Amino acid sequence: xxxxxxxxxxxxxxxxxxxxVANTAAALSEGIxxxxxxxxxxxxxxxxxxxxxxxxxxxxxxxxxxxxxxFDIARFGSEVMRFSPxxxxxxxxxxxxxxxxxxxxxxxxxxxxxxxxxxxxGACASTGGMYRSYSVLQGVDHILPVDVYVAGCPPRxxxxxxxxxxxxxxxxxxxxxxxxxTVPA
Amino acid sequence: xTALELAQKLKGKFGDVLAEPVEFRGEITLKLADAGRIxxxxxxxxxxxGFDFLVDIxxxxxxxxxxxxxxxxxxxxxxxxxxxxxxxxxxxxGSEISTVTGVWRTADWHEREIYDMMGIRFRGHPDxxxxxxxxxxxxxxxxxxxxxAGKPTDLPEVAFTRPAPLEGGPFVTVxxxxxxxAREPRVRIPEN
Numbered sequence: 111x112x113x114x115x116x117x118x119x120x121x122x123x124x125x126x127x128x129x130x131v132a133n134t135a136a137a138l139s140e141g142i143x144x145x146x147x148x149x150x151x152x153x154x155x156x157x158x159x160x161x162x163x164x165x166x167x168x169x170x171x172x173x174x175x176x177x178x179x180x181f182d183i184a185r186f187g188s189e190v191m192r193f194s195p196x197x198x199x200x201x202x203x204x205x206x207x208x209x210x211x212x213x214x215x216x217x218x219x220x221x222x223x224x225x226x227x228x229x230x231x232g233a234c235a236s237t238g239g240m241y242r243s244y245s246v247l248q249g250v251d252h253i254l255p256v257d258v259y260v261a262g263c264p265p266r267x268x269x270x271x272x273x274x275x276x277x278x279x280x281x282x283x284x285x286x287x288x289x290x291x292t293v294p295a
Numbered sequence: 296x297t298a299l300e301l302a303q304k305l306k307g308k309f310g311d312v313l314a315e316p317v318e319f320r321g322e323i324t325l326k327l328a329d330a331g332r333i334x335x336x337x338x339x340x341x342x343x344x345g346f347d348f349l350v351d352i353x354x355x356x357x358x359x360x361x362x363x364x365x366x367x368x369x370x371x372x373x374x375x376x377x378x379x380x381x382x383x384x385x386x387x388x389g390s391e392i393s394t395v396t397g398v399w400r401t402a403d404w405h406e407r408e409i410y411d412m413m414g415i416r417f418r419g420h421p422d423x424x425x426x427x428x429x430x431x432x433x434x435x436x437x438x439x440x441x442x443x444a445g446k447p448t449d450l451p452e453v454a455f456t457r458p459a460p461l462e463g464g465p466f467v468t469v470x471x472x473x474x475x476x477a478r479e480p481r482v483r484i485p486e487n
Contacts, residue, residue, distance in 0.1 A: 209456050210429045242459040244436045244445025245428065252457075 148286050155199070155225070156281040157187040159274070162198035162222060164215060166205030169232040169264040173204045176267035186274050195221040200277065201254070202270075206234040207247040216253045227281070229273050230256045233263045298323045298377035301344050305379070308343075309336055316379075327383040330366070330392050336381070337368065337398045346370040346379065349399035354409045358439035363387040364415055368395070385415060394420040412437035429454050 116122035130137035130144060137144075161183075165173055176183045183189050192198040195218045207215055219228070230250050233239035236259045238248035250256060257280060258273040265273075302316035302323045313336070314326040327336060340346040350369040357363055368381040385392050394417040395402045406417040407426040414435035417423060424430060431450050434441060443465045444458040463482055472478035 209432075209454060210427065213429060213454055238459060242461050242464060243443065244434075244441070244456065244459065246459065248457065248459055 149282075151286045152282045152284065156278040158190075159186075159188050159199045159227070159277065159281065160190045160192050160197065161188055162195055162201045162218065163191050163193065164201055164203045164205075164218070166203070166207060166211060167232075167234060167264075169204035169235070172264045172267055173202060173231065173270065176270045181267040181271060183271065183274070186271065186278065188274055195219070196223060198222060199225065200227040200229055200257075202229045202231055203235040203250045203254070204231040204264075206239065206241055207250050208245050209247055210245075212247045212250075212253055215250065219254050225284075227257045227277055228254050229258045229260065229270075229277060231260045231270060231273070232265055233261065236261070239263060296375055296377070298379055301346075301372075301375070301377055302379050304344060305336065305340055308339055312336075322378060322380060324380040324382060327381060330383040330385050333366075333368075333381075333383055334393050334395055334398065337370075337395045340370055340379070340381075341398050345372040345374045348373050349395070349401050349405070350378075352395075352402060352405035352409060354413045354415060354437075356413060356437070356439045361386065364390065364413065366392060366409070366415070390414060391416045391418055393418045396420060411435070414438065432456070 116125055126142060127144075130142050163170070163173060175181055177189060177191060188200075195201075199222075201215075201219055201222065203215065219226070228250070230236045234241060234246070235250045236256075238246050240263070242248075247253070258277050260269050260273045262269050299316060299318060302325055305325060306313045306316060309327075309332070312327055312329040312332055314328065317324045317326075327333060348371040350371050352369070353367045355365040355367065357365060362384040364385040364387065366383055366385060368383075370379045370381060371377070383392070392415065394406055396406065396417075397419070403420070403422065404426060406420055407422070407424060409415055410417060410420075410423055411425040411427050412435060425432065428436065431453060433448055434446055436445065442458070444461050445456055447458055448454075448456045465482075466480040467483050468478055468480045469483065470478070
C-alpha cells in the first residue's frame with residue numbers, strides 16, 4: 111500500500127476495510143479477518159467465563175472435582191474460580207439454597223459486574239430438590255435469572271462441563287450490548 | 296462417682312423442686328418442677344457437681360397438653376464422665392424461661408436455636424436473635440401446629456417464603472412397624 115500514513119484510527123480502519131473487501135484473498139494471507147463486533151467480543155467472553163463459586167452443599171464437591179485435573183474445567187477457560195463477585199462472570203449455584211442463604215445469594219449476584227450468567231447446579235438449586243420444606247427456596251430461579259439448569263443429585267462433573275458448553279453457545283449468540291437480565295415476575 | 300449418685304446429690308440439695316431421678320437404659324433424667332429455679336440448679340450442678348459441659352439444650356412441643364413446652368438440658372462432666380438430663384416444663388402463656396448463659400456460655404446458641412424454632416424466649420439472654428431462619432421471619436417452624444411445607448410470608452425488599460409443593464405428602468414413616476413395608480414412608484394425614 112503506497113499511501114501516506116493514516117491520520118487516525120477511523121481512517122485506518124476504513125482503509126483496511128476497503129482494502130480487504132477489494133482483495134479478499136490477499137487480505138487473508140496478510141492476516142486480516144473481518145468479523146462483527148458481537149462475534150469478536152463474544153468469542154473472548156465465551157472462552158473465559160470465570161465462575162463465582164457458590165458451593166452450598168454436596169454439589170460443591172462435584173464442582174471441585176470439575177476443577178481438578180481429571181475433569182479439568184480449564185479446558186474451557188473457566189478454571190479461574192473467583193471468590194469475589196467483582197471478578198466473575200458466571201455464578202454456579204451448587205447446592206441447597208435455604209431462605210436464609212437466599213439473601214446472601216441475591217446480594218452476591220447483585221454485586222457481580224455485567225455481563226453475568228447463572229448456572230443452577232443440581233436438583234436443589236434448580237427446584238428445591240428433595241427438600242420440600244419451609245426452610246428451602248424452591249429453586250434459585252425465584253430470585254435470579256438462571257441460564258442453564260443441571261439435573262442430578264449431585265450432577266457428575268461431566269454434566270457441569272456440558273452445562274458450561276451450553277452456556278458458551280448461549281454467550282456466543284448474545285448481543286454484546288444486551289440489557290440487564292431480570293427475573294420474570 | 297456414678298451419674299445416679301450425682302443426680303441424688305442434686306436431688307438432696309433441691310429436694311423440694313426436683314423429682315426422684317429416673318433411670319432408663321442407663322441414662323438418668325431429673326424433672327424440675329419449678330422452671331424459675333433452673334439457673335440456681337444449673338449453677339450448683341456446674342460448680343459443686345462438676346457438670347462443666349452443657350452438651351445441648353432441646354425443647355419439646357407437647358401440643359394439646361398443658362404446660363405446652365418442655366426444655367431439656369443435657370449435662371456432662373468432663374472430669375467424671377457422667378451424663379445427666381434435666382427437664383423442666385414451661386407454660387404457653389409465658390413461653391419464657393431464664394437463660395443459663397451465665398452458667399455455661401455455650402448455652403447462647405442452643406437457646407437461640409430454641410427461640411428460633413419454638414418461639415420460647417430466654418430472659419436475660421445477651422443476644423436473642425434467630426439463628427437458622429432469617430431475621431424478621433414471623434413463625435416458629437418446629438411447633439407442632441406449623442405445616443411442614445411452611446407458610447407464605449413477604450417482607451418486601453428483604454425476603455419472602457412460599458409454601459413448598461408437597462405433591463400429596465408429607466410422606467412419613469411410622470416407627471414400630473412389623474416389616475419394612477409397614478415402616479415405609481407413606482402419605483399419612485394427621486388426624487385432627
